[in-house]
Amino acid sequence: MSSDARPIRVVGISGSLRKGSYNTMALKAAMDLAPEGMTIEAAEIGDLPHYNDDVRLAGYPPEVERFRAQLTAADAILFVTPEYNYSIPGVLKNAIDWASRPPSQPFDNKPVAIMGASMGVLGTARAQYQLRQMLVFLNAFPLNKPEVMIGAAQTKFDASGALTDEATADFIRQLLTALAAWTERLR
Template identity: 80%
Template sequence: MDHKNRPVRIIGISGSLRAGSFNTAALRAAIELAPEGVTIETAEIGDLPLYNDDVRLVGFPPPAQRLREQLSAADAILFVTPEYNYSIPGVLKNAIDWASRPPSQPFDGKPVAIMGASGGILGTARAQYQLRQMLIFLNAFPINKPEVMIGQAPTKFDEDGRLTDEPTRDFIRQLLEALAAWTNRLR
């Protein structure tokens, strides 16, 4: 198997800690819809302490070290973010802050895809653009299309948190196919 067709290992991060989160449900849908040769593992960010550089200088806390190792080992990253106050949630920013600190940072040169779900009509558009700005500084390589902004999320998931909206499922499939192709292209 040549390097362009190797399996793609993605680490998925939901920016929501809510038990009934539409974003975590969208991440579960992505795991279900992953194309052949693509695996998605989820990263836990809810146990990270608030970022404190004094703590980092002594050593990364175990949850931060675990996240850094997961991101480093992955071929690509999938962010699934809610939108709070026109931006990403604090827990997601906190995770990025912990993972991105010296002496190395695992986002450098890493292929990334972004999606998100919200009850509003814009479906996390502003949060996704804020996240893209951070990825520039981190030298990550996000794909541009398709943009998966799941608006009016309560109408697209059933009571068990399963994504039932077929057009949205197709967009997620396309996003994952694009991320796999982008990852292989960058290898």
């Protein structure tokens, strides 16, 4: 990022609610590894109610208003998703469904980066590709490369949740540097 560039505010969304989530650990690592001029703040999605359009038509619940405002204020979004049954988790789909409804859905024209962690070898590849399909409909602009799919995550974080694998840290740094450049390009 050039010295005259505006700071980049990123909202990070972990698609896992599990206390010991490797995806939430990866999001925290990204927050620590963000390049100069970028801040990443984590979004809370665990308190969002199940999506119901009758509820939306009566008025967005406060938790949804908070989430939508957080996304709207962001310059870019970082999704960190697990893979459940070859797909994104229901809690992440629920958050996307709430945020994407009118008026002025906050994913429109927004730069997005995706990464994910799993105990398997594919590191959430299928979930990430499915998320990319959704982002097309939402008119978001996902970063194509680098792809960060953290396989065998149980070997890359310590008992306190800190990322210990330097190769993974390098991949995350590369992703965030590319997201910063992508965000600047799209501004």
